[in-house]
Amino acid sequence: MKIGILGGTFNPVHYAHLRIAEEVREVCGLDRILFLPAATPPHKEVAANIAFAHRLAMVQAAIADNPFFAASDLENRRPGKSYSVHTLEILREENPGDDFYFIIGMDSFRDLSTWKEYDRLFALAHLVVASRPGIACADPASLLPVAIRGDFCYHDSSKNLRHRSGNHVIFLEETFLDISSTDIRHLIANRRSIRYLLPPAAEEYIFKKRLYRG
Numbered sequence: 089m090k091i092g093i094l095g096g097t098f099n100p101v102h103y104a105h106l107r108i109a110e111e112v113r114e115v116c117g118l119d120r121i122l123f124l125p126a127a128t129p130p131h132k133e134v135a136a137n138i139a140f141a142h143r144l145a146m147v148q149a150a151i152a153d154n155p156f157f158a159a160s161d162l163e164n165r166r167p168g169k170s171y172s173v174h175t176l177e178i179l180r181e182e183n184p185g186d187d188f189y190f191i192i193g194m195d196s197f198r199d200l201s202t203w204k205e206y207d208r209l210f211a212l213a214h215l216v217v218a219s220r221p222g223i224a225c226a227d228p229a230s231l232l233p234v235a236i237r238g239d240f241c242y243h244d245s246s247k248n249l250r251h252r253s254g255n256h257v258i259f260l261e262e263t264f265l266d267i268s269s270t271d272i273r274h275l276i277a278n279r280r281s282i283r284y285l286l287p288p289a290a291e292e293y294i295f296k297k298r299l300y301r302g
Contacts, residue, residue, distance in 0.1 A: 092121040102286040104265040126170040149289035176212040188213035201233040211253040276300040
């Protein structure tokens, strides 16, 4: 199977998360998109101290009507920080016959050198980099950390970078929805509507559990 991996705090999950997952699934011909809420993010704290169980439940509610989407509690089942390289290693061990597509934003791709053992990510999965509409890069290799540029070549047939492992770095121009979890949390704290920013099932869960009330 070809499986897309979309990680994040999902605090809360919203339509921009779902839309990029759907676009990657379609463009890359994936069989499934696996949403992986981070239990203990290495680069930031979980805002409002929302428990992992709540964030996972919101994702499950949001994707319940899409048969191609699934959620996993993998990062909560293992100790320590939620490092992507360790998550991908476990997924490959548990699903040796599957092909993984790790989805990240262009901002994260540019900061990849700050990630733990970032150089190993490319051998564990294809990377799908979601860029903003109209933001083109004439030289994709220039965005890679200098230390690993020699591990890549430009693959003419796919128009993407190819790692020495055979995996690709795929640049996908997404439909940009200017929605942020931070803004949603602020709206809730100020008793304002969040309708049309996230799926109704996730919104219902938030108000049922009285999350983000300040």
